[in-house]
Structures are given as structure tokens and as C-alpha cells.
Amino acid sequence: MYSKLNIRVLRFNPIKDVDKIIFNHYLMRRVNANNIYKKLEAGYFTFTISGAVSELGFSKGKVQRLIKSFVELGIISRVVKGNKTNKCSIYKYITDSRYDTKIDTKIITKNDNDTNLSEILYISDFKDLGDKDFKDYLDIDTNNDNKCATKEGNLEKDNINKKINNICIDVIAYFNKTCKKNFKPTTNKTKSLIKARVNEGFELEDFKKVIDIKSKQWMYSDMQKYLRPETLFSNKFEGYLNEEILNYSKEESDEEWEIEFDY
Numbered sequence: 001m002y003s004k005l006n007i008r009v010l011r012f013n014p015i016k017d018v019d020k021i022i023f024n025h026y027l028m029r030r031v032n033a034n035n036i037y038k039k040l041e042a043g044y045f046t047f048t049i050s051g052a053v054s055e056l057g058f059s060k061g062k063v064q065r066l067i068k069s070f071v072e073l074g075i076i077s078r079v080v081k082g083n084k085t086n087k088c089s090i091y092k093y094i095t096d097s098r099y100d101t102k103i104d105t106k107i108i109t110k111n112d113n114d115t116n117l118s119e120i121l122y123i124s125d126f127k128d129l130g131d132k133d134f135k136d137y138l139d140i141d142t143n144n145d146n147k148c149a150t151k152e153g154n155l156e157k158d159n160i161n162k163k164i165n166n167i168c169i170d171v172i173a174y175f176n177k178t179c180k181k182n183f184k185p186t187t188n189k190t191k192s193l194i195k196a197r198v199n200e201g202f203e204l205e206d207f208k209k210v211i212d213i214k215s216k217q218w219m220y221s222d223m224q225k226y227l228r229p230e231t232l233f234s235n236k237f238e239g240y241l242n243e244e245i246l247n248y249s250k251e252e253s254d255e256e257w258e259i260e261f262d263y
Contacts (some may be wrong), residue, residue: 193233
């Protein structure tokens with residue numbers, strides 16, 4: 001009744017491949033649940049990205065990479081690709097090492113966006129894919145598909161906002177300490193400038209480096225009045241970030257060696 005373990009899983013490193021081991025366990029649970037309820041042929045299971053994200057706590061990208069990896073390793077093979085109508089995909093968990101990953105299943109598709117699962121899938125010994133029980137079985141993963149996707153999107157957005165807020169606090173704290181200023185990290189203008197630079201790929205250490213460079217150049221000079229977030233974190237940010245290298249190269253090239261000899 002219960003599915004056998006694919007032999008390739010035994011080669012996973014228990015330290016480096018923890019995510020793969022967890023993911024395989026998750027897939028086998030789905031396979032065995034189907035084997036018990038017999039809604040699909042033994043060894044098959046339904047799958048949605050959002051369902052795995054919700055249950056495992058993995059990111060969408062990680063789940064997609066794991067699915068791709070398991071297919072390439074020959075641990076699973078996709079029989080039906082999910083679409084806007086069906087939402088879920090159907091996979092086969094492979095237990096025979098000699099199994100050819102090319103599915104020997106007759107699949108007739110009219111239009112992936114318009115065709116129902118019951119119209120395209122024909123596998124020997126499959127239950128009636130159009131009956132209410134099978135639809136209920138699919139709904140375990142797919143009823144809340146949109147909710148999961150929305151929740152995932154909101155969570156990702158919240159994480160990004162939290163990261164930017166934390167960077168704003170750290171940047172302005174370092175700026176105030178270095179430049180002897182008293183700016184607030186909650187000012188909309190300051191936050192928007194830092195967010196724009198973060199979106200361009202710059203990190204906390206880049207902000208600190210620009211603050212160090214400009215503070216050394218402008219402190220105790222007529223330029224000290226320009227030591228402010230709207231100047232340092234503007235669209236000239238990358239130029240400021242590279243000034244230290246340029247200045248160093250110039251100083252190095254202009255340096256004259258004066259050697260005095262004591263006769």
C-alpha cells in the first residue's frame with residue numbers, strides 16, 4: 001500500500017541536502033495519501049506550488065528548484081501540467097530505477113487553458129476523473145490556491161518593507177554618529193531615497209562606505225552643509241561609492257619618491 005523510496009534519495013547528504021530530504025518526505029506523504037484513498041492510480045499525486053510553500057515554509061523559488069531537481073534526478077515525473085483551469089499538476093513518484101522518465105501515457109490536449117483535467121487525462125485503472133470525490137480530492141490543494149498565492153505575495157512584500165525599514169534605521173544611525181547629525185530614519189524623503197538605492201542592489205555596507213568617504217572629504221569644510229541624506233543617497237550614490245578608489249589611484253599615480261641621501 002505504501003510507496004517505496006526512490007533509491008536516488010538514499011544518496012542525499014543528510015547535512016547538505018536537508019531541504020531535498022524534507023521535500024521528498026512531503027511528496028511521499030502525498031503519494032501514500034493517494035494510495036490510501038485511491039483517487040488516482042497508485043504512485044501518483046497532485047501538487048501545487050502554493051500548497052508546498054504553505055505547508056513547508058519554503059519560498060516559491062526554492063519549491064520550483066526542488067521540483068525541477070527531482071524531475072531531473074528521475075525521482076518524479078510530471079504527467080499533467082497545472083493550468084488556470086486545473087491549477088494542480090499530477091506527478092508520478094518513481095520507485096523503479098529502470099523507469100523511463102518519458103511518460104507512456106496518452107494525453108490529449110485541445111487547449112491547456114480551456115481543457116478540464118477530466119477531458120485530457122487517460123490512464124489505465126484511473127478512477128473517473130470527473131466524479132465529485134476526485135474533485136474534492138483535488139480541492140484539498142486547490143481550493144485556497146489564490147489565497148495561498150495572495151498570502152505568499154503579501155508575506156514577501158512585508159519582508160521587503162521590513163528589510164528596508166531596518167536598513168533605514170541602521171543607515172541613519174551610522175550617518176548621525178559619523179557626521180554628527182540628528183536626522184530621523186522615519187522621514188518619507190529619506191526612506192524613499194534609501195529604498196531606491198536598495199532596489200538598485202546596494203546594501204548596508206555600501207551606505208556606510210559612502211558616509212565614510214563623504215564625511216572624510218567634507219567634514220570641517222565649506223561642503224559640510226551638504227552632509228545630508230538627500231545629497232549622499234541621491235542618484236549620485238554610485239559615483240560617491242567609487243570615489244575612494246578613484247582618489248586612491250590618483251594619489252598613487254601622482255606620488256613622487258623623494259629620497260634624501262646623507263653624505
